[in-house]
Amino acid sequence: MSDKTMTAEQVVGRLRSGMTLGIGGWGSRRKPMALIRALLRSDVTDLTVVSYGGPDVGLLAAAGRIRTLVAPFATLDSVALEPHFTAARQRGAFDLVELDEAMFMWGLTAAAQRLPFLPVRAGLGSDVMKVNPHLRTVTSPYEDAEELVAVPALCLDAALVHLNRADPQGNAQYLGPDPYFDDLFCQAAAASYVSCERIVDTADLLKEAGPQTLLIKRAFVNGVVQTPNGAHFTSCVPDHDRDEAFQQAYARAARDAQAWQGFSERFLSGDEEAYQAAVKAFHEEQQS
Amino acid sequence: MSGGATTTGVTRAEYCVVACAEAWRHSGEILASPMGTVPAIGARLAKLTFAPDLLLTDGEALLIGDVPALGARAQVVEGWLPYRQHLALVATGRRHVMMGAGQIDRHGNQNISCIGDWARPARQLLGVRGAPVNTLNNTTSYWVPKHSPRAFVEQVDMVCGVGYDRAAEAGPSATRFHHVPEVVSNLGVFDFATPDHSMRLRSRHPGVTVEQILKATGFALTVPDEVPYTREPATEELRLVREVIDPKGARDREVPA
Numbered sequence: 088m089s090d091k092t093m094t095a096e097q098v099v100g101r102l103r104s105g106m107t108l109g110i111g112g113w114g115s116r117r118k119p120m121a122l123i124r125a126l127l128r129s130d131v132t133d134l135t136v137v138s139y140g141g142p143d144v145g146l147l148a149a150a151g152r153i154r155t156l157v158a159p160f161a162t163l164d165s166v167a168l169e170p171h172f173t174a175a176r177q178r179g180a181f182d183l184v185e186l187d188e189a190m191f192m193w194g195l196t197a198a199a200q201r202l203p204f205l206p207v208r209a210g211l212g213s214d215v216m217k218v219n220p221h222l223r224t225v226t227s228p229y230e231d232a233e234e235l236v237a238v239p240a241l242c243l244d245a246a247l248v249h250l251n252r253a254d255p256q257g258n259a260q261y262l263g264p265d266p267y268f269d270d271l272f273c274q275a276a277a278a279s280y281v282s283c284e285r286i287v288d289t290a291d292l293l294k295e296a297g298p299q300t301l302l303i304k305r306a307f308v309n310g311v312v313q314t315p316n317g318a319h320f321t322s323c324v325p326d327h328d329r330d331e332a333f334q335q336a337y338a339r340a341a342r343d344a345q346a347w348q349g350f351s352e353r354f355l356s357g358d359e360e361a362y363q364a365a366v367k368a369f370h371e372e373q374q375s
Numbered sequence: 376m377s378g379g380a381t382t383t384g385v386t387r388a389e390y391c392v393v394a395c396a397e398a399w400r401h402s403g404e405i406l407a408s409p410m411g412t413v414p415a416i417g418a419r420l421a422k423l424t425f426a427p428d429l430l431l432t433d434g435e436a437l438l439i440g441d442v443p444a445l446g447a448r449a450q451v452v453e454g455w456l457p458y459r460q461h462l463a464l465v466a467t468g469r470r471h472v473m474m475g476a477g478q479i480d481r482h483g484n485q486n487i488s489c490i491g492d493w494a495r496p497a498r499q500l501l502g503v504r505g506a507p508v509n510t511l512n513n514t515t516s517y518w519v520p521k522h523s524p525r526a527f528v529e530q531v532d533m534v535c536g537v538g539y540d541r542a543a544e545a546g547p548s549a550t551r552f553h554h555v556p557e558v559v560s561n562l563g564v565f566d567f568a569t570p571d572h573s574m575r576l577r578s579r580h581p582g583v584t585v586e587q588i589l590k591a592t593g594f595a596l597t598v599p600d601e602v603p604y605t606r607e608p609a610t611e612e613l614r615l616v617r618e619v620i621d622p623k624g625a626r627d628r629e630v631p632a
Binding site: 162174178186208209212213214215217 | 435436437455457458459462465466488489493494495496497498499500501502503504505506507508510511512533534535536537541542544545546547548549551552
């Protein structure tokens, strides 16, 4: 069977400017941040980003890589507003397709099931219909004749997700309490890349948890990257919680251009190894 | 009218907690989804007293079987509710959410997306989140901790949560399960029990005048001839709030006395 292990740089090498890119996780939880950081080091741009947004959206927006954002929100969870996202919106930096959380889920589901759309009640009466003039309604062909929103499929060129474990073939496992929508992102995408805390042998996948934690099947995965602490600073429980101190520092820096330049130079100017070393140094400073 | 608060020592935050708890009184066996500190205390108070059948979450993916203090870990888990099940549960209607509102208007339209022109907002907020799906599928109430003309506006800048007029306009699919029973603020409790479903003052918290509420509301509010006070918490309810649910006083940070 094919070994799909690769580096974050190799994953980014498969991405092209202008692509529609789905990013797994939710808010500031289990985001494939190491892959995002690798993406930031490349010249891939002009992206349509599809995400339950967190700092993935913030970082890509700050770097000017987003042409269109498809999202129901962007937040850091314990910090309500994502400062790069809000600033980018306020300066009109990208186009926004603002969907309701459930509409977004059914859009991904439609793409995964190769349907053009799925009918939902959500959206009717709200300004989601107004700010997305491309949205259409559909009338039930049955006796009820209900008029519902036809959420178009959110088809992705590529998906990036981060999980706790994976085997070299791409079977991937989450060990936390919530799968989020990561399998759906992979199923909705033409190509999917899984980063994980640790790559293990297939035979070892069930040593830590039951078979229902095997979220993603290898048939939907094109590349596997081992990136310990690769969701940092978002949460990836039980391997690590959100790094609240670092997130605070990120949010503070993001609210000020000069501070952001300093933050960016310190943490984002090198490779992933340099990033993790800088984070370690940051925490040692906090201690002293 | 500075009655209740001074004589019994009940704080404004505690009246707000009781008012929020009341939202879930007749809900039965459904999920209570409180957003914000005071609604979270209110939902737990309801569960511990007059609405024991309510389902509560730990704020993440677990349904909890006990009622821990705010910020403490649950000791009992009775179910699993990750985000995608949560979104699917909304469609079943077995949920009563109390959401926040950056803006809310007299027909109950709510905005948490952005302030100003949507295409280029003066102030970007969270985004629509689940407000559209919530309001069309399950009971939705609102909590506004700072009642002001900036929050209670003539017209919201972006309709996220759907109000009565907009639901009616959108037709029977939109009104079929639409139900917005009430809005609780730091000044009073409001509902839509008027012929045209426009907002009505139901009760004022002790220490608050009707004039104060009218001044803080940016639209014409329906005010009945007699405006009752929000009810007093029972002694046992106060004990539960102060000693069991919120011993660290998080409620006072959301609603200063």
